[in-house]
Amino acid sequence: MGTTQLDSVQEPKYWHLRTVLSEALDSEFSVGEILPNERDLAARFGVARATLRQALEQLELEGRLQRRRGVGTTVAPPRVGVAVGGEQHAWPGAAGDAWQAVDCVQEIPAAAVAAALETGADEPVHTVRRSRMSGGQLVATELLHIPAASVPGLTAIDAPSGAARARAVLRELHHLDLEGQDRAVELGSARADDARELDRLPGSPVLVVTTRFTAQGRTAALSVATYRADTCRLTFGDSAGVEIHHDPAQRAS
């Protein structure tokens, strides 16, 4: 399209600065290095602080920069590939699952979750909280909603609470024959509690992966997982994922 369309829309100033900054990151800075403060950067590039901040936000979205409380803005390492969907269907908690059970509560879920589970509005479900590490860092948190009907053999006595309870719920779930699963990925913003665990500010961009597990012709479990969008690249399919660094500035067409 670039060859036929008129380039009539002027490039915003922050976008131009973003490109210049991106090149400076490549040539002058190394991974982990702390950037000069905003005032110095704005002076160096001859722009207003607001323009600088917009450009820094772009580069953060693209995973080039990280802003950390108490540290400042640093040059980010390449994103880590985190395997999300394989070809194989498997229950949460099955062998090889990358998630660790943290807690389990019985609760009335949010209306949207109840609708997806096709449970009644006042029907409590087991909500397992899990977390996922990669490279020594917490990269995702998950709420896994399991209707009581999916774990009919579960007794209160098995394990009353906490991670042990979560594992008991998952063991029960594995008695069902998993028929299929589907997933959706979308952009979200981190809830306050997820943000705290993921070491982000509330509202930081996150990738929300919703997975529905079906058994006996109905939804047997619903997982809502929140991945750090700054450090994670979600991979699907045969191998460990595509190793390409997405740089919007580079393009030869």
Added chain:
Amino acid sequence: MGTTQLDSVQEPKYWHLRTVLSEALDSEFSVGEILPNERDLAARFGVARATLRQALEQLELEGRLQRRRGVGTTVAPPRVGVAVGGEQHAWPGAAGDAWQAVDCVQEIPAAAVAAALETGADEPVHTVRRSRMSGGQLVATELLHIPAASVPGLTAIDAPSGAARARAVLRELHHLDLEGQDRAVELGSARADDARELDRLPGSPVLVVTTRFTAQGRTAALSVATYRADTCRLTFGDSAGVEIHHDPAQRAS
């Protein structure tokens, strides 16, 4: 975790406002409705304009609000599920492909693309530009990089340029036996040209889906697709995708 952790981190003001605004959207506004201007909203909620803007940005990230040039801020319809990966492997341009070929050029790709394709740094590749519609709207643009070695039977005479050339390249590609494909999804920011096509501002958050197609033991094609993050939910797997609206505010734990 919410039951055991100390809530010692204070909720930022914009995050609280985001929750209040979210509730107001549910109760007072309907899809497509234009919000009052920023000054009026800030006055109504008794906050500074900067705080209001941060809260609006949150809601935009979550797909609740849309900001459109010349229109203002409107209440967004639910995101559209766009199928990205099925269980079946298929070449780009195979039957049922949702993408439309737009253009094709032969060019030296960016260094990262050349590395992923394992072509030499100065080796030109065919770059097919495609676009994807959903519900009458352009939801994604794609650059599909195909090394000359993947389409050895292609002649310059087949179709010299444009969409016809793109289709000729894809037809040639189909002569190879597709062995596998893997995908990665990550957060990106829209390049100026993609932004223009997608009717977004440069730097708007986008979901970047990179797909590597393998044949004869090597990378035969590399697709980099840019989806609107505000209106799209990418779906994977068996069915048309999970119909859950992600609302970070609602949670009963």
